[in-house]
Amino acid sequence: MESEVYLDRNTFMHRLDARTKIIIFLLIFVAVLLFDDPLWMLPVTFLVIVQLLNSGALINMRRIRYVLIVLTISSLLLWNLFSQGSTPLFWFIEVESLKFSIARTLLILLMISDGMILISTTRNEELVLGLIRLGLPYRVGFAISTSLRLVPTIVASLQTISQAQRSRGLDLDSGNLLERIRKFVPLLIPVFISTIRSTNIFGMALESKGFGAREDRTFYLELKMRPADYAVLTFAILFVIASLLAYAFGYGRLSGFTRF
Amino acid sequence: MAAEPAVIIKDLHYRYRGQKEYALQGINLEVARGEFLMIMGPSEAGKSTLAATINGLIPHFHKGKLQGEVLVLGRDTKQYTVAQMAELVGMVFQDFEAQLFSTNVELEVAFGPENFGVEREEIKRRIDENLAYVGLEAVRRRPPSTLSGGQKQKLAIASVLALHPTVLVMDEPTTDLDPISKLGVFQITDQLCEREDLTLMVIEHDTEEALHADRIALIKDGKLVSVGTMREILEQVDLLEELGIMPLGIPKFFKMSGARELPLTIEEGLQSFQRLGLRISQEKFDRIVAEENQRIASHTQPLIQCINLEHTYPNGVKALDGVSLQINQGEMVAIIGQNGSGKTTLVKHFNGLLMPTGGEILVNGIPTRQQGVFKLGQKVGYVFQNPDHQIFSETIFDEVAFNPRLRKLPEEEIKQRVHEALEAVGLAGCEQDDPFTMTKSGRQRVAVASVLAAQPEVLILDEPTTGLDYAEQRSMMEMVKRLNEQGSTIIFVTHHMWVVAEYAQRVFVFKDGKLILQGSTRQVFSHGDELREAFLRPPQFVEFTSRLGKTILTPQELINCLDATEQGKHGI
Numbered sequence: 153m154e155s156e157v158y159l160d161r162n163t164f165m166h167r168l169d170a171r172t173k174i175i176i177f178l179l180i181f182v183a184v185l186l187f188d189d190p191l192w193m194l195p196v197t198f199l200v201i202v203q204l205l206n207s208g209a210l211i212n213m214r215r216i217r218y219v220l221i222v223l224t225i226s227s228l229l230l231w232n233l234f235s236q237g238s239t240p241l242f243w244f245i246e247v248e249s250l251k252f253s254i255a256r257t258l259l260i261l262l263m264i265s266d267g268m269i270l271i272s273t274t275r276n277e278e279l280v281l282g283l284i285r286l287g288l289p290y291r292v293g294f295a296i297s298t299s300l301r302l303v304p305t306i307v308a309s310l311q312t313i314s315q316a317q318r319s320r321g322l323d324l325d326s327g328n329l330l331e332r333i334r335k336f337v338p339l340l341i342p343v344f345i346s347t348i349r350s351t352n353i354f355g356m357a358l359e360s361k362g363f364g365a366r367e368d369r370t371f372y373l374e375l376k377m378r379p380a381d382y383a384v385l386t387f388a389i390l391f392v393i394a395s396l397l398a399y400a401f402g403y404g405r406l407s408g409f410t411r412f
Numbered sequence: 413m414a415a416e417p418a419v420i421i422k423d424l425h426y427r428y429r430g431q432k433e434y435a436l437q438g439i440n441l442e443v444a445r446g447e448f449l450m451i452m453g454p455s456e457a458g459k460s461t462l463a464a465t466i467n468g469l470i471p472h473f474h475k476g477k478l479q480g481e482v483l484v485l486g487r488d489t490k491q492y493t494v495a496q497m498a499e500l501v502g503m504v505f506q507d508f509e510a511q512l513f514s515t516n517v518e519l520e521v522a523f524g525p526e527n528f529g530v531e532r533e534e535i536k537r538r539i540d541e542n543l544a545y546v547g548l549e550a551v552r553r554r555p556p557s558t559l560s561g562g563q564k565q566k567l568a569i570a571s572v573l574a575l576h577p578t579v580l581v582m583d584e585p586t587t588d589l590d591p592i593s594k595l596g597v598f599q600i601t602d603q604l605c606e607r608e609d610l611t612l613m614v615i616e617h618d619t620e621e622a623l624h625a626d627r628i629a630l631i632k633d634g635k636l637v638s639v640g641t642m643r644e645i646l647e648q649v650d651l652l653e654e655l656g657i658m659p660l661g662i663p664k665f666f667k668m669s670g671a672r673e674l675p676l677t678i679e680e681g682l683q684s685f686q687r688l689g690l691r692i693s694q695e696k697f698d699r700i701v702a703e704e705n706q707r708i709a710s711h712t713q714p715l716i717q718c719i720n721l722e723h724t725y726p727n728g729v730k731a732l733d734g735v736s737l738q739i740n741q742g743e744m745v746a747i748i749g750q751n752g753s754g755k756t757t758l759v760k761h762f763n764g765l766l767m768p769t770g771g772e773i774l775v776n777g778i779p780t781r782q783q784g785v786f787k788l789g790q791k792v793g794y795v796f797q798n799p800d801h802q803i804f805s806e807t808i809f810d811e812v813a814f815n816p817r818l819r820k821l822p823e824e825e826i827k828q829r830v831h832e833a834l835e836a837v838g839l840a841g842c843e844q845d846d847p848f849t850m851t852k853s854g855r856q857r858v859a860v861a862s863v864l865a866a867q868p869e870v871l872i873l874d875e876p877t878t879g880l881d882y883a884e885q886r887s888m889m890e891m892v893k894r895l896n897e898q899g900s901t902i903i904f905v906t907h908h909m910w911v912v913a914e915y916a917q918r919v920f921v922f923k924d925g926k927l928i929l930q931g932s933t934r935q936v937f938s939h940g941d942e943l944r945e946a947f948l949r950p951p952q953f954v955e956f957t958s959r960l961g962k963t964i965l966t967p968q969e970l971i972n973c974l975d976a977t978e979q980g981k982h983g984i
Binding site for chain 1: 464467469472473493494495496498499501502503505507509510511512513514515516518519522523524525526527528529530531532535536553555557558568571572575760763765785786789790793794796798800801802803804814815818819848862863866
């Protein structure tokens with residue numbers, strides 16, 4: 153079972169320095185937050201799509217496609233329900249609220265893509281090292297990478313556990329909402345227990361290999377900023393500055409529109 | 413002049429925080445430099461606790477009360493952190509998933525030296541050196557999660573050796589591995605014990621591996637029962653059995669036949685057999701085989717039929733390739749093969765967890781596709797390998813009542829079923845206990861009981877004996893055998909060849925998704941070459957009797973087959 157998120161490839165995005173990728177991740181995050189008008193979000197959307205295509209991270213987005221579909225539908229629906237525009241379109245939807253709901257949906261999808269691109273193209277160790285080189289303490293960086301690493305492990309054990317309980321007659325696909333939620337207890341408790349057990353061993357193994365033995369730790373991986381990194385960073389910074397200026401001058405907002 | 417011992421343990425007592433009992437009660441032990449010491453004992457004897465004191469995990473990681481001293485090359489573990497001890501003591505754990513945490517093989521090996529500030533060039537050298545040592549150069553760029561269990565354990569060893577430790581402690585390194593991976597890890601252990609600079613302390617259940625050790629320490633209830641050379645310990649067949657450790661079949665047989673000098677290896681066994689003038693009676697052997705064939709022939713009602721069964725996973729891996737077999741009502745059969753040979757994929761078809769992508773599978777004459785997992789679950793019970801993947805209730809009663817409650821049976825009937833199921837697994841009276849506080853073997857029994865409560869006709873057990881000690885394995889299999897005698901059909905998947913030899917009536921051997929061999933257990937074990945091709949090996953005792961010319965499965969069977977006229981001549 154494939155449960156690794158990192159994609160072992162050699163694309164332009166993969167070759168960038170981990171620090172560059174972390175900074176781009178943060179910059180895009182800011183750029184995505186600025187506008188309420190989906191038209192004004194097109195440039196940043198374009199940049200994210202280019203990254204998705206280049207890095208191959210689309211495969212990982214496909215793996216979570218059901219989550220994405222649910223998010224898209226519910227976000228489109230909810231933002232129309234909970235906002236009020238001035239130009240009626242049909243039923244409870246107005247032009248402004250539709251635009252806003254599209255913008256918010258894009259925001260969610262772009263943020264997920266942004267994060268997915270980072271972890272699909274950056275090894276755990278590179279990510280930690282990048283964070284440390286950017287000023288984070290080693291232990292904090294290590295903790296972040298460990299929690300990322302835990303996700304695929306939990307998914308894998310959830311699969312086995314669900315098979316074991318289905319063999320015992322657990323039928324997850326029937327009953328009302330409350331009943332269905334209750335049926336997750338036989339799945340969640342074993343997942344919880346086995347995760348605790350394995351993190352305990354993880355902790356022992358970590359210390360047994362000298363984790364934190366000395367302050368002056370070597371990093372076997374080397375990070376190196378190359379011309380491409382500086383070029384990409386310059387471009388990203390200019391892009392975000394331009395977006396901020398546009399925002400400051402009041403572009404990309406929707407008029408005649410209220411949120412509840 | 414004798415050099416100073418690598419490890420000195422002086423009057424060691426240890427109690428885990430919150431426990432009343434001491435897990436270690438006065439251990440005194442010295443391990444010489446370059447020695448290979450094997451530590452054996454039943455479950456819960458304190459073996460892992462002892463291992464954890466060597467590198468300071470006790471008392472630093474597991475808090476508790478420690479008395480006495482552990483000195484490694486003169487360093488008192490109380491005075492040093494675990495991380496500081498890591499330079500001297502390497503530690504390999506049983507769980508090979510949880511002890512690896514890097515995204516590629518090279519970085520895993522680099523992790524230890526990195527922590528000690530070793531120069532980058534030197535780290536590179538150590539990666540090359542240690543990956544070559546365990547034979548993983550070919551996969552050096554792969555993520556550890558894509559490796560097989562055996563490769564993962566080899567990587568764990570390499571990553572620890574990269575710190576150049578003086579003492580290597582391995583806590584049941586092969587328990588969760590299939591036979592071929594086990595062999596690979598054993599070969600590395602053998603290589604390691606040749607090294608003068610490395611002291612090996614290995615906890616192991618596999619007595620055949622103990623033949624390579626210099627000395628063996630037997631532990632029970634936190635006390636050292638006996639420590640001696642490999643031969644001194646392995647000859648004490650009765651003591652081993654009493655401690656719940658599997659004695660080797662060869663000395664056990666000679667002990668039963670009354671010999672005074674007990675051989676250990678196959679070669680020694682053959683010599684003793686000849687010297688004592690023992691002979692196998694053809695007539696008695698034929699009678700045993702005839703009885704066996706009669707028993708197999710008495711099961712005629714087909715229960716599970718696979719016709720050209722194929723299964724291809726969504727990622728394109730063909731896990732089953734044209735498997736045709738039939739299992740009859742009332743049989744007890746074993747399915748064997750190395751990991752990835754398709755065993756588990758096959759049995760998951762029996763209760764409808766997986767559906768065929770080609771061919772056909774019938775249960776009671778009806779295709780599983782028409783029945784589904786929920787309906788099949790009433791007929792076919794499936795006990796998963798790890799009981800921790802299914803236990804979730806606060807009391808054993810609730811856990812076992814899970815299925816009957818789902819089926820909305822009346823309360824009286826639920827009570828009745830839970831009672832019967834617990835009776836069958838030997839846990840009657842424990843209804844209100846907390847399953848999470850039980851030992852592994854106890855939890856395994858709860859898992860079996862919770863499947864039995866559905867009153868299935870067929871019971872599938874996926875590696876029911878893994879992680880249990882010999883006495884627990886035996887009592888688990890005796891229980892399963894009783895269920896079989898009461899009419900249940902039993903299908904078990906296992907890596908333990910002695911369990912197959914003693915308990916299976918028929919055996920199916922898988923390799924690369926194909927059924928390569930099937931027949932009575934005796935027939936299958938007589939095909940040593942095909943088994944080796946599937947990376948399996950009959951138990952040492954069966955190899956011994958095969959060399960005598962007949963495939964005889966257990967010491968008792970060989971005693972029964974001896975030519976009576978030759979009895980009483982031995983004892984030299």
